[in-house]
Amino acid sequence: MNILVVDGSELIRTRLAERIRNVAGVSTVVTAECIRQGLSFLRSGLFDLAFLELHLPDGTSSPIVGVIKQTSKSLQVAIYSNDADEVNRRLCQKAGADWFFDKSLEFEQILHLTATLAASRVGGAVATGQSETVNPTDSQRSERTEV
Numbered sequence: 051m052n053i054l055v056v057d058g059s060e061l062i063r064t065r066l067a068e069r070i071r072n073v074a075g076v077s078t079v080v081t082a083e084c085i086r087q088g089l090s091f092l093r094s095g096l097f098d099l100a101f102l103e104l105h106l107p108d109g110t111s112s113p114i115v116g117v118i119k120q121t122s123k124s125l126q127v128a129i130y131s132n133d134a135d136e137v138n139r140r141l142c143q144k145a146g147a148d149w150f151f152d153k154s155l156e157f158e159q160i161l162h163l164t165a166t167l168a169a170s171r172v173g174g175a176v177a178t179g180q181s182e183t184v185n186p187t188d189s190q191r192s193e194r195t196e197v
Contacts, residue, residue, distance in 0.1 A: 051168045052078045052096050056088035056111065057103040066101065069161055075168025084108040095122055099167060101160065104131035104138060115145040126167070130160060
């Protein structure tokens with residue numbers, strides 16, 4: 051399973067990517083710090099799941115969910131934020147996000163979602179082996195939170 055993490059905070063982006071990398075069945079984790087960089091990676095069509103922080107340095111991620119979904123219909127999108135009020139949840143749902151997480155309260159659910167999706171991709175069997183984390187700045191529905 052190939053995953054993209056887009057977050058403007060290097061600390062959160064790195065922490066989330068490292069935690070996801072340790073989930074069985076995850077092959078690759080690519081990180082981006084802004085919408086522009088995230089969209090550039092998503093155009094490759096190689097991702098199964100994208101985690102987007104709602105508020106990024108170059109804008110809000112909810113408006114681009116529709117564009118992402120049109121480009122890659124199989125890509126699943128989860129948005130997370132500390133600004134997790136009902137207005138933002140509904141906005142993201144309307145935009146097409148598959149999940150919305152409160153970053154401060156539901157961080158572990160992000161990891162649980164990743165593990166559930168990765169396990170379902172390998173026919174329910176848990177995969178073994180190490181995955182790789184790619185940080186491009188260094189180089190050039192089981193249990194789900196309803197939106």
